[in-house]
Amino acid sequence: MESNILTTVLLPLAIAIIMMGLGLSLTINDFKFIVVNPKAVVIGLVCQMLILPAICFFIAIGFGLSPELAVGLMLLSAAPGGATANLYSHLAKGDVALNISLTAINSILALFTLPFIVNFSIVYFLQSDQVVPMQFKKVIEVCMIVLVPVAIGMLVRSKSQLLALKLNKPVKIASAVFLALIIILAIAKERDHIVSYFQEVGIAALVFNLLSMVVGYFIPRIFNLGKRQAIAIGMEIGIHNGTLAIYIALSVIGNSAMSVPPAIYSLIMFFTAALFGYLVNKGNAMKETK
Numbered sequence: 001m002e003s004n005i006l007t008t009v010l011l012p013l014a015i016a017i018i019m020m021g022l023g024l025s026l027t028i029n030d031f032k033f034i035v036v037n038p039k040a041v042v043i044g045l046v047c048q049m050l051i052l053p054a055i056c057f058f059i060a061i062g063f064g065l066s067p068e069l070a071v072g073l074m075l076l077s078a079a080p081g082g083a084t085a086n087l088y089s090h091l092a093k094g095d096v097a098l099n100i101s102l103t104a105i106n107s108i109l110a111l112f113t114l115p116f117i118v119n120f121s122i123v124y125f126l127q128s129d130q131v132v133p134m135q136f137k138k139v140i141e142v143c144m145i146v147l148v149p150v151a152i153g154m155l156v157r158s159k160s161q162l163l164a165l166k167l168n169k170p171v172k173i174a175s176a177v178f179l180a181l182i183i184i185l186a187i188a189k190e191r192d193h194i195v196s197y198f199q200e201v202g203i204a205a206l207v208f209n210l211l212s213m214v215v216g217y218f219i220p221r222i223f224n225l226g227k228r229q230a231i232a233i234g235m236e237i238g239i240h241n242g243t244l245a246i247y248i249a250l251s252v253i254g255n256s257a258m259s260v261p262p263a264i265y266s267l268i269m270f271f272t273a274a275l276f277g278y279l280v281n282k283g284n285a286m287k288e289t290k
Helices: 005-024 028-036 038-062 067-078 084-091 096-125 136-159 161-189 194-222 227-238 242-253 256-280 282-289
Strands: none
Touching: 005 096, 005 136, 005 161, 005 242, 038 067, 038 096, 038 194, 038 227, 067 096, 067 194, 067 242, 067 256, 084 096, 084 227, 084 256, 096 136, 096 227, 096 242, 136 161, 194 227, 194 256, 227 256, 242 256, 256 282
16 A cells, blocks of 8 residues: 555554653653562563453454454454543553553564554465565664654653653644544544445454453453453453554555454544443442442
8 A cells, every 4th residue: 555644644643642651650660569569560471461362352253243354353353552541541540550550561572463454364264375474673763753753752751750741731732632543543534435345344343352251350360360451351351442553554565454443443442441440440339429
């Protein structure tokens, strides 16, 4: 697919802004949480990197998705948690420090696990031996777009916490605006097929989203993690970095149809995440009113 303003300017800029916003909320001390309490991090990573792709794989088969849409949904499953998960976790009274640690680790590990999952999906669903590799140049490009803004955000916070706090709100607003614009443009590129795409992948994306949050919340509870940590993991693996998935589909793989599942999922997850946050805190709210 030919380069355009969406793939060469808007998407990288949106990811950079979102990741810088994440960096503004990070300090070196936040990463000490990984050493102090590795159990929650390990459970979160297992859910994100092993269980979710497996669930997504069977959903794609079960719903009989077309090959390109199936690969697009698998691409989304391999994408790390989105920075928006931190905000939703905070609103739902989750463990935001855990969210921050998981988002940071997932963003790094995904650079290596995502190509494997995507290539496997292409081989299986497209039934082709012509694997589309994530070229080393593209991997470095994605790495720079993800990690450098995080480092800049952390540097700003380390130099001036007051400035970081002042920048936090406008950066979050800019992130939301860019994400909305990206989704609109990604859908517009496939406007002739969007109705049929939504009919074909909309329910599958919704089921995957709901199962992601259910798995993210109840598996930690089974392993005796606290409710705040379970909420954090549920949000982390339920709110994917759709912007990054769309960028990879359009710019790295060069297939606009594969960007449709992440775009539709990104629309759905904002509503389901709000409902999830309300439900997991409903009992506490009722107790407080008594």
